Amino acid sequence: MAEARRIDGKAVAAGIIDRVKAATTALTADGGPQPGLAVVIVGADPASQVYVGSKEKMARECGFHSVKHELSAETSEADLLAVVERLNADPAIHGILVQLPLPRQIDEARVIEAIDPDKDVDGFNLINVGRLATGALDKAFVPCTPAGSMILIRGALGDDLSGLNAVVVGRSNIVGKPMAQLLLAANATVTIAHSRTKDLAAVCRNADILVAAVGRAEMLTGDYVKEGAVVIDVGINRVPAPEKGEGKSRLVGDVDYASAAARAAAITPVPGGVGPMTIALLMANTLTSACRAAGKAPPRL
Numbered sequence: 001m002a003e004a005r006r007i008d009g010k011a012v013a014a015g016i017i018d019r020v021k022a023a024t025t026a027l028t029a030d031g032g033p034q035p036g037l038a039v040v041i042v043g044a045d046p047a048s049q050v051y052v053g054s055k056e057k058m059a060r061e062c063g064f065h066s067v068k069h070e071l072s073a074e075t076s077e078a079d080l081l082a083v084v085e086r087l088n089a090d091p092a093i094h095g096i097l098v099q100l101p102l103p104r105q106i107d108e109a110r111v112i113e114a115i116d117p118d119k120d121v122d123g124f125n126l127i128n129v130g131r132l133a134t135g136a137l138d139k140a141f142v143p144c145t146p147a148g149s150m151i152l153i154r155g156a157l158g159d160d161l162s163g164l165n166a167v168v169v170g171r172s173n174i175v176g177k178p179m180a181q182l183l184l185a186a187n188a189t190v191t192i193a194h195s196r197t198k199d200l201a202a203v204c205r206n207a208d209i210l211v212a213a214v215g216r217a218e219m220l221t222g223d224y225v226k227e228g229a230v231v232i233d234v235g236i237n238r239v240p241a242p243e244k245g246e247g248k249s250r251l252v253g254d255v256d257y258a259s260a261a262a263r264a265a266a267i268t269p270v271p272g273g274v275g276p277m278t279i280a281l282l283m284a285n286t287l288t289s290a291c292r293a294a295g296k297a298p299p300r301l
């Protein structure tokens with residue numbers, strides 16, 4: 001079979017950003033609010049700082065009001081909850097993102113549940129998890145990474161996935177589980193695999209749609225890929241790259257791109273695949289939140 005089509009997540013994300021910008025202009029021209037996004041980061045993890053920086057930059061590009069709260073790694077749970085409460089009460093803020101993971105002294109679940117569900121643009125709050133699981137998508141915020149992955153899948157295969165087998169490797173609350181919900185809602189037959197799955201390669205070879213959200217660099221090789229499958233690589237792993245010079249690193253996914261691309265019909269690269277979609281969907285969710293707050297129908301992006 002010919003080499004797989006490379007799915008250009010960066011280009012698809014840029015198109016979404018353009019439509020968010022235009023819709024933001026239209027919303028404010030119509031007397032609506034300027035969408036406001038608050039990003040909260042606790043501690044100075046360098047990778048987290050890079051993502052938070054690009055979220056803030058993108059929010060400004062979209063014409064949003066954008067604020068960043070950088071708290072020290074020693075911040076107490078009570079202090080973080082107080083910041084969340086202030087943002088919940090601030091009418092200029094429509095979306096709140098608390099960057100995960102949080103330092104050990106803070107209970108992540110408590111912080112996620114403290115966010116107003118109608119400002120929870122990550123879609124991690126129990127109310128939004130329940131809305132997604134029950135199909136109340138008009139009110140839900142769908143987590144950005146699975147929502148972005150789903151747009152790439154629909155671009156490759158269309159809206160209705162009836163008759164197709166989807167395998168999601170990974171069962172986290174932020175990626176694997178919501179990804180499986182979205183595939184199920186699109187009528188795929190869904191399997192969720194994880195670290196206890198027996199003969200993972202055989203399970204994956206059954207997949208017409210294979211989503212990797214594992215956090216293990218290049219773990220899924222061509223042996224895991226069915227001929228003609230659509231492969232979505234969510235993984236972001238930084239690995240040493242001595243060929244680029246001493247101490248240098250590069251990003252790779254959870255899929256071994258070269259061997260998987262030799263069998264797949266279409267595949268996302270890392271970088272330039274799911275990552276940019278995550279950021280674009282965060283902007284889309286924030287715009288949606290601002291529209292809902294103003295009692296206006298959010299645009300279809």
Ligand SMILES: NC(=O)C1=CN([C@@H]2O[C@H](COP(=O)(O)OP(=O)(O)OC[C@H]3O[C@@H](n4cnc5c(N)ncnc54)[C@H](OP(=O)(O)O)[C@@H]3O)[C@@H](O)[C@H]2O)C=CC1
Nearest residue numbers: 145170171172175194195213214215234235236274275278
């Ligand atoms: N592109 C983007 O925008 C984003 C990328 N990511 C990336 O996606 C990846 C996954 O993230 P996240 O879901 O948060 O990760 P978690 O660590 O929370 O979950 C990883 C999952 O993979 C499973 N797993 C681990 N090892 C194996 C194995 N050897 N075989 C099969 N399954 C395994 C785990 O199984 P078990 O439950 O049994 O332990 C777990 O369910 C990471 O690389 C992360 O950086 C995350 C968010 C956004």
Ligand SMILES: Nc1nc(=O)c2c([nH]1)NC[C@@H]1CN(c3ccc(C(=O)N[C@@H](CCC(=O)O)C(=O)O)cc3)C=[N+]21
Nearest residue numbers: 051097098099100101122236271272273275276278279
């Ligand atoms: N509350 C919360 N929400 C999140 O959505 C969230 C989080 N916490 N914690 C960390 C993960 C990770 N994540 C990424 C977002 C964008 C890229 C991204 O844009 N990646 C670029 C490369 C960027 C680079 O070069 O480093 C790409 O894949 O092309 C990656 C990863 C969001 N996350």
